[in-house]
Amino acid sequence: AQKVTQAQTEISVVEKEDVTLDCVYETRDTTYYLFWYKQPPSGELVFLIRRNSFDEQNEISGRYSWNFQKSTSSFNFTITASQVVDSAVYFCALSAVEYGNKLVFGAGTILRVKS
Amino acid sequence: DTGVSQNPRHKITKRGQNVTFRCDPISEHNRLYWYRQTLGQGPEFLTYFQNEAQLEKSRLLSDRFSAERPKGSFSTLEIQRTEQGDSAMYLCASSLPTWGTEAFFGQGTRLTVV
Numbered sequence: 001a002q003k004v005t006q007a008q009t010e011i012s013v014v015e016k017e018d019v020t021l022d023c024v025y026e027t028r029d030t031t032y033y034l035f036w037y038k039q040p041p042s043g044e045l046v047f048l049i050r051r052n053s054f055d056e057q058n059e060i061s062g063r064y065s066w067n068f069q070k071s072t073s074s075f076n077f078t079i080t081a082s083q084v085v086d087s088a089v090y091f092c093a094l095s096a097v098e099y100g101n102k103l104v105f106g107a108g109t110i111l112r113v114k115s
Numbered sequence: 116d117t118g119v120s121q122n123p124r125h126k127i128t129k130r131g132q133n134v135t136f137r138c139d140p141i142s143e144h145n146r147l148y149w150y151r152q153t154l155g156q157g158p159e160f161l162t163y164f165q166n167e168a169q170l171e172k173s174r175l176l177s178d179r180f181s182a183e184r185p186k187g188s189f190s191t192l193e194i195q196r197t198e199q200g201d202s203a204m205y206l207c208a209s210s211l212p213t214w215g216t217e218a219f220f221g222q223g224t225r226l227t228v229v
């Protein structure tokens with residue numbers, strides 16, 4: 001069974017549009033961490049945000065915002081006013097005791113922002 | 116500190132040959148991880164070290180794969196008798212030992228087995 005599901009394989013938007021990337025996770029643990037990483041064409045995974053299971057406050061960082069809802073096991077990521085430089089593959093990941101505390105990644109969402 | 120460094124960036128090898136990759140983590144990070152990423156997929160965990168101790172290995176890590184971190188600093192991942200199915204991006208990451216802390220990734224080594 002997939003532990004982290006990113007149902008959107010690829011999304012294309014025009015610059016300045018807002019875009020939301022979905023992430024649904026599965027764990028039996030009550031304490032866990034969720035992450036978002038960005039993978040540009042250079043290949044290096046860049047850390048964006050970490051959230052623990054006890055903190056459901058939404059977070060905003062510049063054009064990025066994250067919506068964590070335990071009731072629906074979702075941790076969605078929104079980019080406001082997208083830019084061409086946002087084009088990348090975005091991964092959601094889960095770290096939970098039942099999975100040995102290592103990162104379990106979703107399959108990723110390819111985001112293409114066109115000018 | 117320039118982050119996690121991996122060498123080589125690309126490796127092409129013939130089936131049946133052995134290959135070795137190196138990872139230099141961020142200097143103050145005790146934990147070092149190896150992941151494998153195939154096209155269109157997220158990274159999959161292979162193994163991790165805390166200092167020089169290898170604490171966990173995935174079932175994905177067949178007996179042809181071996182990893183070491185001899186002095187708790189850099190790590191090597193060796194694949195013996197490579198197969199075409201080993202073609203992938205091999206990613207190294209490091210972190211502090213606290214659970215839930217973010218891991219920092221290198222740029223990866225892309226292996227192509229021909």
